Amino acid sequence: MRKWVHLSLDTGLYGWHHEDSKTNGSSKTNKQQREQQQQWNRTPAVEAERRSSKAAEKVRPLVHAHPGMLAAPQVSIISGGRVEIPDEPLPYNLLGLRTEQFAETLLQLSVAEVADLKEGINFFRNKSTGKDYILYKHKGQLRACKNLCKHQGGLFIKDIEDLDGRFFSPPLVLVIEKDEENGLSLLELNPPNPWEADPRSPEDLxxxxxxxxxxxxxxxxxxxxxxxxxxxxxxxxxxxxxxxxxxxxxxxxxxxxxxxxxxxxxxxxxxxxxxxxxxxxxxxxxxxxxxxxxxxxxxxxxxxxxxxxxxxxxxxxxxxxxxxxxxxxxxxxxxxxxxxxxxxxxxxxxxxxxxxxxxxxxxxxxxxxxxxxxxxxxxxxxxxxxxxxxxxxxxxxxxxxxxxxxxxxxxxxxxxxxxxxxxxxxxxxxxxxxxxxxxxxxxxxxxxxxxxxxxxxxxxxxxxxxxxxxxxxxxxxxxxxxxxxxxxxxxxxxxxxxxxxxxxxxxxxxPYLETLTAAVGDEIFLHSSWIKEYFTWAGFKDYNLVVRMIETDDDFNPLPDGYDYLVDFLDLSFPKERPSREHPYEEVSSNTGLADAIDPEKKKGFWNHFQIKLPLTPPNWKSFLMYFNKADPSFPGSENDPVFPPSHHCDDGHLRCHEHSRLGMRNWAWRHEDARPDQQNHQDRQY
Structure with a gap:
């Protein structure tokens, strides 16, 4: 049989709460288990691991072997923190500890600090941890590492170690992550080399x-x-x-x-x-x-x-x-x-x-x-x-x-x-x-x-x-x-x-083209309000971006009866014309299937949302159609509140994009403007 456990907080640490079907969860057994768990949580190895965590909220749960087990079990996360233990415990690491890798933020720089970075080496200290870091800037490119000299066990000093202002092959290179406002963070995975846990020497094959x-x-x-x-x-x-x-x-x-x-x-x-x-x-x-x-x-x-x-x-x-x-x-x-x-x-x-x-x-x-x-x-x-x-x-x-x-x-x-x-x-x-x-x-x-x-x-x-x-x-x-x-x-x-x-x-x-054709010809698309339904379901808003979607044939010529509409993601509205405020603007031409055109470094918030943050359950198209079949005028996005396509088409100077399908948000290319519609300082950008 298989046994189930739940991860829960116990005296400040995460650990096993073992549910044994033979005891039916008797109070005596549970009390003994809690005492054993508390004793285990106080062992030197666990205490050291707890103290090494600088920010508990950033650390994923530590899963420890139950004291009664000779070896910690193999774990598969199922859902909601529930884990499954096979009948036969399998070999584990030396201390019986299991720590999931997590990303640790080592240093954060504001927009102003990033703007002040000079060419060559820049030194920084995280005041809360006392750790030192180096950022090297060269022709707009940045590299970062810990300020630690492996040879001397001390710090790099610019006038000794780097007289010419260059910095090659730095130790412990870190990941640089920029936010949408151009601030940045230095990050490192912890542990950085997890495969070194429980090392094994190669045997003859x-x-x-x-x-x-x-x-x-x-x-x-x-x-x-x-x-x-x-x-x-x-x-x-x-x-x-x-x-x-x-x-x-x-x-x-x-x-x-x-x-x-x-x-x-x-x-x-x-x-x-x-x-x-x-x-x-x-x-x-x-x-x-x-x-x-x-x-x-x-x-x-x-x-x-x-x-x-x-x-x-x-x-x-x-x-x-x-x-x-x-x-x-x-x-x-x-x-x-x-x-x-x-x-x-x-x-x-x-x-x-x-x-x-x-x-x-x-x-x-x-x-x-x-x-x-x-x-x-x-x-x-x-x-x-x-x-x-x-x-x-x-x-x-x-x-x-x-x-x-x-x-x-x-x-x-x-x-x-x-x-x-x-x-x-x-x-x-x-x-x-x-x-x-x-x-x-x-x-x-x-x-x-x-x-x-x-x-x-x-x-x-x-x-x-x-x-x-x-x-x-x-x-x-x-x-x-x-x-x-x-x-x-x-x-x-x-x-x-x-x-x-x-x-x-x-x-x-x-067979695959027939499936795609059937999807594009679905009854949903007889009602223009599918646009509002889809983007409302997607849930992406409060973002200063206006996108125009243009449905085309295989040669990317606009379809006479195809959809052509605007989406303003700032308030998730569907205007007939572009808003007068300053805003990034993108135009997307879409047909039923071409390879993708994405640059995730541009409009990262938009990319992340439509790649990994969409709801896990699809829109309720059955309910959507039910309202139209009943001709319910109060349904949001009904023909009383239609999404009208813009009356203009993109000119020959615009950058065009090709995309898989009406509902697909994956394969896009862009014409981009960081300006009002009446301004002409256009900037091409891919996404």
């Missing part, structure tokens, strides 16, 4: 004991002793409505492999990683397969109920804690950056050998990662954003786009090569970039959106390090034990059989 098979895109099949683990199964159907399709043909037995897995890791909610078409096929045969995701702010499976996919064993685990699978195998999920908003990455460890998968993270674990792992894998291709392919007008000429794309792809290659050089894994595998814009109406994006070549990245890595690289084809298998022992072993990599199909040359568009 038998040949065939650990095998990694590439399936397609970001999907890997890992054989780890007698367990099998799958990463990010996107193996059929499109991603991002119908914007992306698989470039590689998955092995013919991909569904069997998926069904035979012991556990699945899904990194984040983007549909090239969380593929409902793939999971639907899996759920039909094995709905109870264990799936593990990180405890992100926007739940990975937030849309599971609406998807209709019946999965019954989804486990949300805390960041920065080892999850024990068996005595040899464990894994740890880490967040991207310093906020658990959406992206995650993972460390899998088998007999002390670490496999690091950073997936799509731009700054995994705040930039702190384990060095000298056995195998590292990461994305490489670029081109995930629709910017600038889906932009037009202003500076966005074809030549400008081509040069921008070339520069950005090169920057990404250099970043990945530098990351591999710094971390020095034994083996590096570029993956998670094998997608293609296959639909005929996306031929322009396919032609323009050039992706990086993994071979080019591998060559760049080899110039600067001795790291081995592996660029697999679908079905190729890496024997980790053989490769670590002898990289020249011809049996270390097993290629797919001769004649195996590598690249897809046809895709089944029809």
């Amino acid at each position: 038998a040949f065939g004991e650990v095998q990694i098979t590439y399936l397609t895109h970001a999907c890997m099949d890992l054989k780890l002793g007698d367990k099998r683990m799958i990463f990010d199964p996107w193996l059929t159907g499109p991603a991002f409505a119908r914007g992306w399709w698989l470039l590689h043909e998955p092995p013919f037995d991909w569904l069997e492999r998926l069904c035979q897995a012991d556990l699945i890791y899904i990194s984040h909610m983007h549909s090239d990683h969380l593929s409902y078409p793939t999971l639907k096929k899996l759920a039909e045969r094995r709905p109870d397969i264990p799936i593990y995701v990180g405890n992100t702010e926007r739940p990975v499976f937030w849309n599971l109920d609406q998807s209709g996919v019946q999965l019954t064993n989804i486990n949300v685990v805390p960041f920065g804690t080892w999850q024990q699978v068996d005595k040899n195998l464990r894994f740890m999920i880490l967040m991207d950056g310093v906020h658990p908003e959406m992206d995650t990455c993972i460390i899998v460890e088998y007999k002390g050998h670490k496999i690091l998968n950073t997936v799509d993270c731009t700054r995994p674990n705040g930039g702190r990662l384990p060095e000298k792992v056995a195998l590292m894998m990461s994305d490489f291709a670029g081109g995930a954003s629709g910017f600038p392919m889906t932009f037009s007008g202003g500076k966005f000429t074809e030549d400008w786009k081509a040069q921008f794309i070339k520069t950005e792809r090169k920057k990404l290659l250099n970043y990945k090569a530098r990351q591999v050089k710094d971390l020095q894994p034994r083996i590096y595998c570029p993956f998670a970039g094998y997608f293609v814009e296959s639909h005929p109406s996306d031929k322009y994006i396919k032609k323009t959106n050039i992706k990086n070549d993994p071979i080019e990245l591998n060559n760049l890595i080899k110039k600067n390090s001795d790291v081995l690289t592996w660029t697999p084809r679908p079905g190729a298998t890496l024997d980790l034990g053989r490769m670590l022992k002898d990289p020249t072993d011809s049996k270390a990599i097993i290629e797919p059989p001769a004649g195996t199909k590598i690249y897809k040359d046809c895709w089944d568009f029809k």
Whole structure:
């Protein structure tokens, strides 16, 4: 049987309250448990951990093993603080402590302090903690670190350590986070290197004991002793409505492999990683397969109920804690950056050998990662954003786009090569970039959106390090034990059989396009008040931004009977004309499906809301239609209070945006103005 516990506050610390079905919660047993818990909470290890927390409100709960247990249990957060303990307690860390990683704010600077930053080194002290920090400014770019000299155990002093005003390779680089008003904070994850808890020395691996098979895109099949683990199964159907399709043909037995897995890791909610078409096929045969995701702010499976996919064993685990699978195998999920908003990455460890998968993270674990792992894998291709392919007008000429794309792809290659050089894994595998814009109406994006070549990245890595690289084809298998022992072993990599199909040359568009067409033609859109209903449900307001939405055909020409309307997010109104106050202004042209065009650094509050802060339950469209079917004139947003489209269309000088659907808020590009309608000091900005 399984036992359930609840996390609750007890004498100032979080701990176990064990509900044992055999005792039926007798008062004597509960009293003994409370006494034992209080005694445990006073142990030196727990007291030290409590004292080390400077701000209790910023620290996630500490979960401690119950004194009666020889080893703390494996934990899966279910909901509302309830956790599940397996019947057999599994090995834990040395002290029996479990601390979820959290983001700690080390220093905050006001807008005025940021404006006063000078070129070169700037010294700061947090007066409340007495800790010192350095901010280095160079041509508008900022870097930050702790002011600590590792060699001397003291502080850096400018006139001794940095005579020329430059600062290279600082220790303990911190994350800089700017707010919308241009103030900034320095943040660090705590603990910064959680994988160092309960360290294990690598053991010898038998040949065939650990095998990694590439399936397609970001999907890997890992054989780890007698367990099998799958990463990010996107193996059929499109991603991002119908914007992306698989470039590689998955092995013919991909569904069997998926069904035979012991556990699945899904990194984040983007549909090239969380593929409902793939999971639907899996759920039909094995709905109870264990799936593990990180405890992100926007739940990975937030849309599971609406998807209709019946999965019954989804486990949300805390960041920065080892999850024990068996005595040899464990894994740890880490967040991207310093906020658990959406992206995650993972460390899998088998007999002390670490496999690091950073997936799509731009700054995994705040930039702190384990060095000298056995195998590292990461994305490489670029081109995930629709910017600038889906932009037009202003500076966005074809030549400008081509040069921008070339520069950005090169920057990404250099970043990945530098990351591999710094971390020095034994083996590096570029993956998670094998997608293609296959639909005929996306031929322009396919032609323009050039992706990086993994071979080019591998060559760049080899110039600067001795790291081995592996660029697999679908079905190729890496024997980790053989490769670590002898990289020249011809049996270390097993290629797919001769004649195996590598690249897809046809895709089944029809069922997915029919679904999209049905959605766009839904009865909801017969009533213009769906606009007010949707944005009211979304709940984004009190934000000085005006957006104009223009519905178009596949060539982005305005539809004669399409919707064309304004949304003023300051008061969440739908005016016929732009307001006279000064306001940022964006224009969005939308059709039923193109790749995305988002820059999250622009209008971050808007981006964050429509990506991770929308309500978890959808609008009640059934109730919405019921009112119209009853012709109830008192319904808010009814035809007595319509949302009228503006009477004008955007001129040829405006920046246009392409977006997936009427309700989609994901794939946008912008024309931006920080001005009143009558002012002409326009500034182009992407979002």
